[in-house]
Amino acid sequence: MKANNIHFKPLFLALLALSALISACEKDNRVEPKSVLKGRVVYEGQPVGLRSNGVQLELWQRGYQLFTKIPVHVRQDGTFSAALFDGNYKLVRLRGNGPWVDNTDTIEVALSGNTELDVPVQPYFVFQNDTYAKGEGKVSATFSLKQVTAARTLERVNLYVGTTSIVDPNNNAANAQEVAANIKDLSKPITLTATLPAALAGRDYVYVRVGVKTSGVGEMLFGEPQKVMLK
Missing domain, CATH: 2.60.40.2060 (Immunoglobulin-like)
Known part of the structure; x- marks a missing residue:
């Protein structure tokens, strides 16, 4: 019984090392998003001034099983950006999250390469x-x-x-x-x-x-x- 344990321990360590190597390779081979969605939150075509990272938009993309949410923080000059994979997204202005009238209408975004988008709002x-x-x-x-x-x-x-x-x-x-x-x-x-x-x-x-x-x-x-x- 002791002899079996002696042989089993090196085999276990080798399998553990192999598993770690495979996991590391998978991370190295993971494809990063290449496209960038840039935009502005605007009123009458002009960007709206905000508190730095105080306002958030949401992008949603339907996957194989889940509807995935991607938070997008808006800078103080009303601009935002997100690195994404090409595909179809839904952009949502969150209720009660900005100094403007609530508008929860979805904006359809078809991303193929770098894309620019204005998000209209109606401030008070x-x-x-x-x-x-x-x-x-x-x-x-x-x-x-x-x-x-x-x-x-x-x-x-x-x-x-x-x-x-x-x-x-x-x-x-x-x-x-x-x-x-x-x-x-x-x-x-x-x-x-x-x-x-x-x-x-x-x-x-x-x-x-x-x-x-x-x-x-x-x-x-x-x-x-x-x-x-x-x-």
């Missing part, structure tokens, strides 16, 4: 004519706010200041806000001013960005980040 509010300026230890933004749909009401507007172009509620060094109760007339320009903390006082420049929060909507819509020279 958008910024217009935004301008930025520096002051003594302060930066300010003046803008108009257009209500695209009356389906929901305004909650607040914000100005965010940061040291990089990634600027949002989670990435800022200073901010200012005005609540809807103090904004009586959307036909008039709105000005927000943020005081710079001591940590930013010696910098040559900062990045600023305005955002609007709609009541009952989790994500905010943003303007483009702007570089403001302080010196």
Whole structure:
């Protein structure tokens, strides 16, 4: 019995090594997707500003047995990309996942090589004519706010200041806000001013960005980040 165990152990180890080698070869031979789907989330043909990686789209592809979900994160400038195999996909805008009116209509995507796609949305509010300026230890933004749909009401507007172009509620060094109760007339320009903390006082420049929060909507819509020279 002991002799059998002695012969069995080297055989077991050899089979284990062979299994590991086969598994490694399978991984090395796995084909990577070659095609890229690039796109933008747009309103009236222009990309929508978002919180960095805060909004997600979903791609679905039917396989032999399963309907596979592929999450696609949208960048703060409204663009997205995904490396995929050629084939037919369904793109879905998730309910309650963006600062726009829910639209769960499926967009059919026939991918064959690199493909570009615009995904239309209808925001609740958008910024217009935004301008930025520096002051003594302060930066300010003046803008108009257009209500695209009356389906929901305004909650607040914000100005965010940061040291990089990634600027949002989670990435800022200073901010200012005005609540809807103090904004009586959307036909008039709105000005927000943020005081710079001591940590930013010696910098040559900062990045600023305005955002609007709609009541009952989790994500905010943003303007483009702007570089403001302080010196």
